[in-house]
Amino acid sequence: MNFWTPLITSAVLLVIYHGLDFYLQFRYHRNTVSFSSLLITPQYVLALLVGIGEYLLEWLLIPGFKSSSFASLCYVLGLTVAVVGDTFRKLGMVHNNVGFTHLIARQRRPEHTLVTDGVYSLCRHPGYAGWFWWCLGVALMQCNPFTLVAYAVVSWRFFYSRIQTEEYYLVSWFQSDYTKYRSAVPSLIPFLDRALGISHRADGKRRKVD
Numbered sequence: 768m769n770f771w772t773p774l775i776t777s778a779v780l781l782v783i784y785h786g787l788d789f790y791l792q793f794r795y796h797r798n799t800v801s802f803s804s805l806l807i808t809p810q811y812v813l814a815l816l817v818g819i820g821e822y823l824l825e826w827l828l829i830p831g832f833k834s835s836s837f838a839s840l841c842y843v844l845g846l847t848v849a850v851v852g853d854t855f856r857k858l859g860m861v862h863n864n865v866g867f868t869h870l871i872a873r874q875r876r877p878e879h880t881l882v883t884d885g886v887y888s889l890c891r892h893p894g895y896a897g898w899f900w901w902c903l904g905v906a907l908m909q910c911n912p913f914t915l916v917a918y919a920v921v922s923w924r925f926f927y928s929r930i931q932t933e934e935y936y937l938v939s940w941f942q943s944d945y946t947k948y949r950s951a952v953p954s955l956i957p958f959l960d961r962a963l964g965i966s967h968r969a970d971g972k973r974r975k976v977d
């Protein structure tokens with residue numbers, strides 16, 4: 768694997784990710800869109816710098832590992848995971864459109880309806896699961912083992928608490944429509960549903976959403 772390929776690909780993925788996110792927020796929430804809609808926080812920049820730091824350090828200390836065929840395999844796998852993750856997120860944003868606000872809604876607006884079809888019939892939180900897998904995909908693409916684990920732990924904890932709050936409001940608005948939907952459709956973030964106390968069928972078959 769060449770030194771620049773994972774770095775350049777990550778930069779391109781980053782621009783596509785944030786550019787499209789911003790565009791979709793602008794399209795569906797024109798009145799509330801701002802710089803924060805780019806979702807670039809200090810913690811996020813720090814996470815990116817940690818990834819780049821690990822990448823550079825390993826190229827200096829163990830160049831054979833970074834240029835190995837294992838690193839090339841990680842690159843292809845990571846790129847696939849990142850592209851599928853971002854596609855899920857963008858499909859969620861388009862499908863949920865007016866309901867997909869970057870801040871968790873704490874009051875229901877009249878136009879906010881429960882979405883359970885399209886990509887939401889495969890994944891309960893395509894925007895969050897998409898982001899989760901996108902981050903891991905980028906770390907894998909750079910063949911960064913420490914960043915991969917760190918991103919997995921930090922983003923898992925973040926989405927665990929966020930989904931708990933978000934679902935509290937969704938249950939209060941949509942009641943049994945949401946609880947039935949929640950028990951039929953997984954979050955696709957590993958172990959998260961179990962941690963939230965939600966069980967899906969062990970045989971892998973999904974319950975039908977009414």
Ligand SMILES: C[S@@+](CC[C@H](N)C(=O)[O-])C[C@H]1O[C@@H](n2cnc3c(N)ncnc32)[C@H](O)[C@@H]1O
Nearest residue numbers: 859866867868869871872881882892893894895
């Ligand atoms: C940042 S969006 C994320 C949506 C969803 N959690 C996802 O990952 O695709 C947050 C807003 O989406 C809304 N939301 C989440 N799931 C929804 C659904 N199935 N139907 C309609 N609105 C939903 C919540 O009320 C929240 O205000």
